[in-house]
Amino acid sequence: MxxxxxxxxxxxxxxxxxxxxxxxxxxxxxxxxxxxxxxxxxxxxxxxxxxxxxxxxxxxxxxxDVHSIMSAGIEIDRNRLKIGLVDLDGRIAAQRELELGRSNSRPEAIVETIASAVRKLADEHGIDASKLIGVGVGMPGVMNPEEGTAVFSAQLGWSNVSFAPALREKIGLPVVLDNDLKVKALGESGTASISGDSKTALISIGSGVGSAIVIDGKIFRGANNIAGEIGHSTIDPNGKLCECGKRGCLQTYITDLALLQEAGQIKPVGSVEELYRLMQGGETWAFNIIDRACTYIAITINNVVCTYNPDTIVMAGSFIDIDPDILERVKGKLKEFIWEPFVGTFKLTRSQLGEQAIMIGAAKLALQRYLGNGLQQQ
Ligand SMILES: [Zn+2]
Missing domain, CATH: 1.10.10.10 (Winged helix-like DNA-binding domain superfamily/Winged helix DNA-binding domain)
Structure with a gap:
């Protein structure tokens, strides 16, 4: 360090x-x-x-020399693959996005695609491939960054995939694999900085609920690398049954599915964006569902603040991205829910890096690994 x-x-x-x-x-x-x-x-x-x-x-x-070395940052999602070559200032020098379909979303196919796309991207942008010091990969699910294994990813349908070793073999560079939210938080913490002295918590709300914490440039992992999995924190022991078998988990209140199920009691709604438009159109029931979600988000922020005392909270995820107005509503609720000693102790923002956050964070993690290993390629 x-x-x-x-x-x-x-x-x-x-x-x-x-x-x-x-x-x-x-x-x-x-x-x-x-x-x-x-x-x-x-x-x-x-x-x-x-x-x-x-x-x-x-x-x-x-x-x-910000271009003396570069690392590749990769985002793997259910239906797309994003590849970026990132310099020492945390800027993307070259990037490419590829669709993933049924035919090319198996781990072996993704390894092949990444290996050839990274070399090609460097080539096309006149970047000397010998400058590449490593590859960082962020994907949804439970990852084991020590072994480079995707332990479980519901989104990709993977379990116990030894991904990083396979990619390392193919591409001939060190590869580090981690959970997408964790590398996203790393990307957002101090934005460009490699190290830094900030305490950043990222909270993501959309198809799932999760958080990740970066303390002074290091991802806080907990004992089992699952610190921040707040989706199954209990809000009400008598609440709705969750997929995990417990009752009243946070994710039964604020995920897209939870909101759409609730809306379905009035009428079928296809997406949370549609629900939001119904609210804007003056539907009181739609307003009540969105408003209640904002309340639970404010409670979640208070819980995260009480646990980690961060100086920055970054809000991300498809629900937050529907409209800037969502975060304003949440901010309005915070006055009511933040415990007084924490008022004014943190900055609440939306993601600064947006769509590039996972690529930049994953590349940053690869760079950290490289520097931590004594500037030597494994
Ligand atoms: Zn649960």
Whole structure:
């Protein structure tokens, strides 16, 4: 993590001297000298011909070459595959989106597609493939990032797929696999920063409910890498039966399916967008369903804030994306539901990276893994 922190300080403050980096990180001059040496050897940091103008000895300034290395960030979803080549500033230099259908959505086919698409994308954009240091993959479901296994993904119908090792073999680069919300939160935390000192919680509401927490640039995983699975937190022990067999789980209140089931008691509604339009058209019952969902979202935010004390909450997911008005409604409810000591302690925003968040976060995770392993490809 020290290497990450030093790289991040050079990235943010460039051009910057070793002495300033030492001051910024609180690390000794000796430690900074050694880490900067490693980063220079790895081609990520370079000495400029500028010198610091402060008093004392003239010092060589450091800069980073944002295109010295790149990582690939991949999003796998039920029906699409997104591939991005991401630089050290967290910007996508090249990207491609591919449809996944019945014929090409098996794990072996996806491995083939990613391996050829990454090389092709680099080629088309004049990016030297030798600059690629790793691949990060984000997908929905329970992942084991240590082994690179997709333990279970209902959306893709996968269980115990040893995905990262298969892709590593095919593409010849280190591959890290993680849950989509976790890498999304990593992408959104401090937006461009590789490391950073923020406490970010991401809450996603749509076909499912989930959250992910990033503390100082690191994904908080818990003991079993399922920290943040709030969909099955209990809201009411006497509530509606959930698919998990318990009653009154959060997801029985605010997922798309829960809202549409409720609407169905009045009339069949095909989508949450349609429900929203019915509300705008003046249907009181539709308003009541949306309004109640916003109430439960505000309660969820309070629960997350009480548990993790984040400085930033990023709201994402298809329900939040229907209309900016949804988040405004939620904000209105927060006044009522946030416990007083937490009022004003966090910023509540929508996703800053939008559609690119999973690609950028997955690429960031691959970069973190690379830097953590001592700038060496496995
Ligand atoms: Zn449940």
């Amino acid at each position: 020290n290497r990450l922190l030093v790289l991040e300080m050079v990235r943010q403050h460039r051009p910057v001297s070793r002495a300033e980096v030492s001051k910024l990180t609180g690390m000794s001059a000796t430690a900074i000298g050694r880490i900067v040496g490693d980063l220079i050897d790895g081609g990520l940091v370079r000495e400029t011909d500028q010198y610091s103008t402060g008093v004392g000895r003239r010092a060589t300034m450091l800069d980073i």
